[in-house]
Amino acid sequence: MAEQAPKRWNYLMDMDGVLVHEEHLIPGADTFLGELRANEVPFLVLTNNSIYTPRDLRARLLRTGLDVPETSIWTSALATARFLDSQRPGGSAFVIGEAGLTTALHEIGYVLTDRDPDYVVLGETRTYSFTAITRAIRLVEEGAKFIATNPDATGPSREGSLPATGSIAALIERATGREPYYVGKPNPLMMRSALRALGTHSANTLMIGDRMDTDVRAGLEAGLQTILVLSGISARDTAELFPYRPTKIAESIADLVGHSADPFAE
Known part of the structure; x- marks a missing residue:
């Protein structure tokens, strides 16, 4: 019987807390990504942040010393x-968010409008507008379906926490009674869409993340092997609580x- 070829792993990995922390490179991240590129190992860097386009994020990562292609x-x-x-191909949406979200929707042929849209799509922005939130509430009340890019309640800044998509979504949900x-993450849908973008399968792909409640959970529910790194949110003791x-x-x-090649080898 011929020997079975060793499994070749592909990688999904979170960005903040795994590769960078507050705009600074996490030691070893550049070496690890260089190793993946040298061995032609497929990988994707994931983020729940919807503010930036891949081009924007590439530029930000380059400033930390990480060379990650937009793709x-x-x-x-x-x-x-x-x-x-x-x-709903070719649909319409009222969007609260930044260029990362509006560009992605334009690229699939969506029309952005505040008149009878198919969807209200909520993403992250540093300048949430009360007027825009009010319009979103009224459109959801009128029948627009409510979508949010991610459930993160807060985001980081140098001054401290900022309200993020999940907090504003909760406001709209409370006002309308409609859950987004x-x-x-942690919806495994994001993992599966990333797998399709990467052209790989869950059986030979693993997820590296720093959060038990988003990265590890999403990876597990999508059927991936998972690695928790302790350089971000979750610690060894808090991981035991899940x-x-x-x-x-x-x-x-x-x-x-x-x-x-074999991250689980002892």
């Missing part, structure tokens, strides 16, 4: 656009350098 960046905005295109459909576990826990992505 290797997958955002909740892109996942949301992919989802809407599958549900969240596309981003009813599910990652496949592996590592101190940081630096621990995976030299082991990308």
Whole structure:
């Protein structure tokens, strides 16, 4: 009997807390990505942040010393656009968000309008407008379907936490009684859309993340093996509080350098 070829792993990985932290490179991230590129290993960098386009994020990562192609960046905005295109091709939406979201919707042929849209699509912005939120509430009341890019309640800034998509979605939900459909993590839909974008299968792809409640959960529910790194949100003790576990826990992505072919080897 011929020996079975060793499994070749492909990678999905979160950006903040795994590769960078507050605009600074996490040690080992550049070496690990270089190793993946040298071995021609397919990978995507994921983020729930819908503000930026892949081009914007590439430029931001370059400033930290990470060279990631636009085609290797997958955002909740892109996942949301992919989802809407599958549900109602050529539809219309009233959008609260930034260029990352509006560009993704334009690229699938959506019309952005505040007159009788098919969807209200809520993303992240640093300048949430009371007028726009009010318009969103009224459109949802009139029958527009309510979509949000991700459920994150807060986002980071140098001054402290900022209200993010999940907080504003809760406001609209409370006002309308209509719950949004969240596309981003921990919805495994984002993982599956990333797998399709990467052209790989869950059986030979793993997810590296720093959060048990989003990264690990989404990976697990999409059928991926998962690695929790302790360089971001979740710590070893807090990870024990969850009813599910990652496949592996590592101190940081630096621990995976030299082991990308078999990250679970002892």
